[in-house]
Amino acid sequence: MKLLKPAWVTHEGRPIFSVDIHPDGSRFATGGQGDDCGRVVIWNMAPVLSAEVEKDENVPKLLCQMDNHLACVNCVRWSVSGRYLASCGDDKAILIWQHSGSGGTVFGGIATAESWRCVATLRSHSGDVLDLAWAPHDAWLASCSVDNSVIIWNALNFPEVVTVLRAHSGLVKGVVWDPIGKFLASQSDDKTLKIWRTNDWKQETSITEPFKECGGTTHVLRMGWSPDGQYLVSAHAMNGGGPTAQIIEREGWVTDKDFVGHRKAITSVRFNNNIMLKSLPHSNKPQQYCCCAIGSRDRSISVWLTALKRPLVIIKDLFNDSVLDLTWCTSGHILMACSWDGTVACVEFEETEIGKSLSASEKKALHERIYGKSLTVPNSLTSNTIVETPELLAVREAQRKQLNSTPTKVNSVSKPSLTATPMRGPSKQIETRTSDGKRRITPMFIPTVVDNGEAPQPFSSSTQPTFSSSTETKSKIVIEKREDIIAPNVSKPANPKPQSQELISSTLSMDVDKSPPKVTAPKSSVTPEKVNGVAAESLDQPAPLTSKIDKSNQPKSEEPPKHEEKPKDKEKEEKKTEEKVEKAQATSVQEKVPDVKTKTGKRRGRPPLSERVDRLDKTEKSVATPAPAQPVQTPAVHSPAKQVTVVAENELKLPILSIDKTLNVQIPGCPGKVLTVENAALASPFGPLNLVKCYFNNKSVNTKGGDWEAVLSSKAVAAGCNAFLCAVCCEDCTLQVFETMYGRRPLPPLQLTSRPSRLIVSRGHVFVLTVKGMLSVWDVPARKAVLVDESVAHLLDKNVSVVGCQVLESGSPALTLSSGKLYLFCSELKNWTLLGDGRDPVQQSSSHLLYATAVTQSGNVSASPLPPLTALQAACKGHFRSKVPAASGPASSCTLTFLEQQMACSRLLQSPRDYHLWLSALVRFLVHEGMETRLRLICDELLGPAHSRAVSSKSWDDKILGMSKHDLLRETLTVVATNLSLQRLYSEYNDLLESALTSK
Missing domain, CATH: 2.40.128.630 (Lipocalin)
Incomplete structure (x- = not known):
């Protein structure tokens, strides 16, 4: 075993709250406090493990530094595929980072070897976000916050929210996924640890007994779930007045075992992602076990094997302050930890010490033997609920075929092709010369390198980018010289010489023919x-x-021809001046009223027309x-x-x-x-x-x-x-x-x-x-x-x-x-x-555009031309602006309120297209949120007297705004079929609809 503490891994002495190793093992990320901001840093792993590489000045240690968070970063986590890096902090935001090519120098920052850009910003928490966890299939991202909630994000379509879990009554400080993908666990300061089912996002159980004596003394409560899925180990628990890490068995959620020995509260638990294999001394059959690392506020780390009753190793006084986070590399032989004192430690184990890792196929076979099937990456966010009726199965199969036949852009986690041909710049440039002999090069667009957003390749010294301002090869750009002479771009004088009245008239007459009406x-x-x-x-x-007009598009006024004659009578002079003005007006369409130069001094009578027009412009x-x-x-x-x-x-x-x-x-x-x-x-x-x-x-x-x-x-x-x-x-x-x-x-x-x-x-x-x-x-x-x-x-x-x-x-x-x-x-x-309010906070906080766009893309409602209500509302300043992604809580209530208001306005306008659009959007929202009661109200109204809760047949009309209610119900049920948790609702109303159509 080797114990390493690289002094160059630091946030300038500030606390480091999180550390995570990339799945390829070539880099690791740290998150913590920066210079008046939250800081995320990506480091090179090679200089940590090798002293020779560390001394090589050509090998960069810091790969990228991101200071985009407005407050301290509490957690950083790589996705399972390694394509994304998620970070969260005290600014209530979650940032999703993606590799975007080689690095450079950011203005005001330091030179970096890699470039990472923020591809999504997730904002739905109302307080500090403390912990993150990616689902085993990378389709979900879980986050927890001091607002007592856990949010599940759709990682295939950021920033969409899958659901919000609200059952904790205290700060939620840790989340972890079951490696099988069936459960999610969260631990809170309310002295509970809750298990959630992922098929319906309901609470499976709540564990309270081991945490009754616990206090909120830890910054985070990071749990760990064993890679075989059999054991969940909590953070801070108490047994006999001493701090422990509680072991919770999957079978029955039994809590009769724990890890003891630390003197202060447990802050972080992290399982090695591999199932280890080791031969026993007195047995020919190798034993399978899991490995777990525990960090505590007592500044020590302990490593446990499920095959041993005592810890494999205890490392004391490794830091000067609390241990805050732990991480294992994919190979399973490297453990890293970070501390409040702003340092990072690395522990490297030998295979003889920790054991040999099972291969991916062996791990898959173990999952199949225990759970009946292995974890597979889902193509959608549909749950594992069993389809109960053949009708619903046929509908979903038809939807799947339609989706496959329609080319759409899907935000997939699959690795894109790296062999795409980059766009090339121009192969020639055009050179001209002005009349004064100067050389002019016509600007041409040079495309940038296409950024496919692929997962980063394993970093090594041979792959680092090199920058050079010169090259030995000559440029292959062909210069195309043109012999035509162009006029130099010289600005005209402010007061050009007056032209003749005939020239002005002829020019303006041509402009009239070409100008718009x-x-x-x-x-x-x-x-x-x-x-x-x-x-x-x-x-x-x-x-x-x-309608408005831009004055900048109007041509500048031309001065009228000057007259040298000075009439003796001032009244005659004024009369002739006004005649000239009227004549210029009759000739020009867009020309402003000309300024007429007369004798200095104030004249009697009305002021010139130009002065009156100028006064009108100003007042x-x-x-x-x-x-x-x-x-x-x-x-x-x-x-x-x-x-x-x-x-x-x-x-x-x-x-x-x-x-x-x-x-x-x-x-x-x-x-x-x-x-x-x-x-x-x-x-x-x-x-x-x-x-x-x-x-x-x-x-x-x-x-x-x-x-x-x-x-x-x-x-x-x-x-x-x-x-x-x-x-x-x-x-x-x-x-x-x-x-x-x-x-x-x-x-x-x-x-x-x-x-x-x-x-x-x-x-x-x-x-x-x-x-x-x-x-x-x-x-x-x-x-x-x-x-x-x-x-x-x-x-x-x-x-x-x-x-x-x-x-x-x-x-x-x-x-x-x-x-x-x-x-x-x-x-x-x-x-x-009131048909619309562009500054309404309810409308601005709703996510109605997400559902309305899905309706128009499905082809059920045409978006062109705009329906009457939508066209009227489009003219309102700020209308249809949506800031908050779909989520439960205030945003969900705002979306429901706005969609129902749109339906009421559509009926008021007697607009069938608007009503169809917003009804379909409302149904999609209700299906997404699982609001069965509201869906039943809509289905009852559209079904008619065939249902017991419907209105009487005498007052019920089978059409609404000229559209068949039964046709609308059939469309509604098609959307309901996409949520398997509502399949019984689908079956009930589908049977009633068929019965109603048969009885006609």
């Missing part, structure tokens, strides 16, 4: 997107809830945008408006819509047809008259309807239209409605309570929101009001405004607020209903 107005008008919601919608394409939310005289097409039309702030009695602030002079609108759904509104277009002895015209700007277009015009006595402030209706709001708070085809009035002028803030024409409905927060919707073809003067003031305040409006096909209005909330007015309930 815009709303046009010959005079100063406001950009439609800044008005927030005055829109006209076509029948097939409703207007979006919100108001909207932006004035000139437009050409010739209108162009637009998919969603907005009437320009000045956003004048109005303060109502309840301090509600909504923008006022306004049209200065003229508005031109391309009518959606009517190619070539234009709606024009001209204020003060005609003069009369009794005052100016305002004109509304609808005409074809291209007479060759063969379209039904003709040109028409109407005269208004009041100035128009807003307009909206679609292929069926045109609506104009006037300054005297009247709403004028016309038929788009011939200009007839389907309704007389409607009097509004105040000036409009929003105007929307959608299908046959007209939507008006006034500045006082009164909302009205009219169904024009039916000549009736859907909603009249319904107040939205209680939905708004000084910090919340309306950012989007929409009228559904039923005529119900929907409002999207700046707070992220989505409201719909329900005429049946006579109230505003």
Whole structure:
């Protein structure tokens, strides 16, 4: 036996709380306290075992250091395959690490020989995480915490939670798996050790007698389970007032034996993963036994063999503080331990001392002889429950075939192929020269090495990476020289020289043909997107809830040509200046109002138009945008408006819509047809008259309807239209409605309570929101009001405004607020209903996306196009954001609450696609969580009067939103069949469904 204590294995003198040797034996990991963080370090094993290798400067000792934890690391554990490393700490987080190629230097860190990246972060514990354990088949990862819970994670699909075990009433300080995979054990400060079944995650037994006298004096309680599965050895127990390690037999969970001898509490127990074999002196038959190491707060380690009544060896005073963790290598001859004093010790045994290990085939044969079958790696997380009915067996077989026939991405623990061909960089580069003779190389993308995330290879000095900044071989990249000359990338001067008016006109005319459609107005008008919601919608394409415009995409304004003549009369000078401005507006679509240089000093009369526009930009939310005289097409039309702030009695602030002079609108759904509104277009002895015209700007277009015009006595402030209706709001708070085809009035002028803030024409409905927060919707073809003067003031305040409006096909209005909330007015309930809240903590804490995505991927519900409810909620800021993975407790309750709320909203909207989607998601969640009572409620409702608890046949309808309830029940039962613990529920309702279908 050799006893080694490498001084270079240290966390700079800070405590090391955990140590674990990699399955290949070439490296080991330590976890503990770092520099104001939690630290995980991966070390090279070779320098520990060999003094010659330790002295070799070319062999790195530290392979990788990870300081990602925010607090002290309590445990590190390698997966059985060696592909992953799990670490947990006081920051309530579990990090899953994976090898990602050769190392390097991290900014602010030290040079490393390997690189490990965090591939998953598991957050569901509400307190410090103290211990971890990988299942024998690597499909599960167990973690325990001071929050009194044990969480089982799905290692095939991080961060999914399989279940949460909540039966302890104290801090859970240790977990360990049965090597057969049938049980899980956990030990807590509540003086109990609990055994859990893995087939249904129910408690098998709770052991209390050996722990009644124990106190919570240990940092951890790390147990060990023998590799043959026959014995479980606990940490801190008491017998006769002395500390022991309690031996618990698998058969009957008997506790009549223990390991004694340590003077202080036991902190860690670790079995050698091998079953040892040794020949007895007076027998020809070799004896099989297990080997166990025990660490204690008395700073000593004892090694026991089940074939001996006394310990094989006791190592005292090995550390200056408590022993915290133990680990064996895969070969079974090396034992490592770590201590609170920040050091690590290594004990190397000879085969003559500890025995010979059984081979993997011999160990498998032993398991088959004892338990009837050996442990096999499962392809899924289904338990070992026996399938009781042939119908369920046939359903699961069909599901398995469908899964195998559908190519999907599976997060498997199997080792990926290492022979993948890496992506190569470019074989040539393009070289050009600028007009000033400078050489330019066209940048080309150089792909990085593909990271397959495979298990790390055994580390040795021959495999360590080498880095070099030079090479003896010449580059094979071919340089492709091009003879064309390009202009140098020189920035233009801030104030370019003015161009002629003809050049500006010709350039802008070409831009108009290539630019996307815009709303046009010959005079100063406001950009439609800044008005927030005055829109006209076509029948097939409703207007979006919100629309904004990016000012950065607009071209900079050009200066108009300068005139050297100085008129004598200042009034003539001002008049000519304004004519030039109007002329520039009629020529440009996106050009800003030009700045006109005049004499210095303050002038009398109105300020120049440019100053008024600048003042409007600084003081108001909207932006004035000139437009050409010739209108162009637009998919969603907005009437320009000045956003004048109005303060109502309840301090509600909504923008006022306004049209200065003229508005031109391309009518959606009517190619070539234009709606024009001209204020003060005609003069009369009794005052100016305002004109509304609808005409074809291209007479060759063969379209039904003709040109028409109407005269208004009041100035128009807003307009909206679609292929069926045109609506104009006037300054005297009247709403004028016309038929788009011939200009007839389907309704007389409607009097509004105040000036409009929003105007929307959608299908046959007209939507008006006034500045006082009164909302009205009219169904024009039916000549009736859907909603009249319904107040939205209680939905708004000084910090919340309306950012989007929409009228559904039923005529119900929907409002999207700046707070992220989505409201719909329900005429049946006579109230505003909350359809979504993007900042709702319940929605943000739920894991509904996991189940909704699974539904769409299964093909039962199409995700494109989005269902109505989902499309409305998608516009809410932050909606469908999910932070917490699926778990029992608060996250599980949040998921259930949100899914049921989505189903209620789907029925309110009368949307069958939404209802189908969220019902399927809810069923998947309930099946995953095993909530049989809730599932029965759904099955009863879908089954109908064939069941005793169903409603009477007179009131029961076999369809919901046009979908057959029995078809939905059949889909539900297909999902239920995936959880074998619910197979009796499946059999019961499957028989009832067949009976109901037969009786029809």
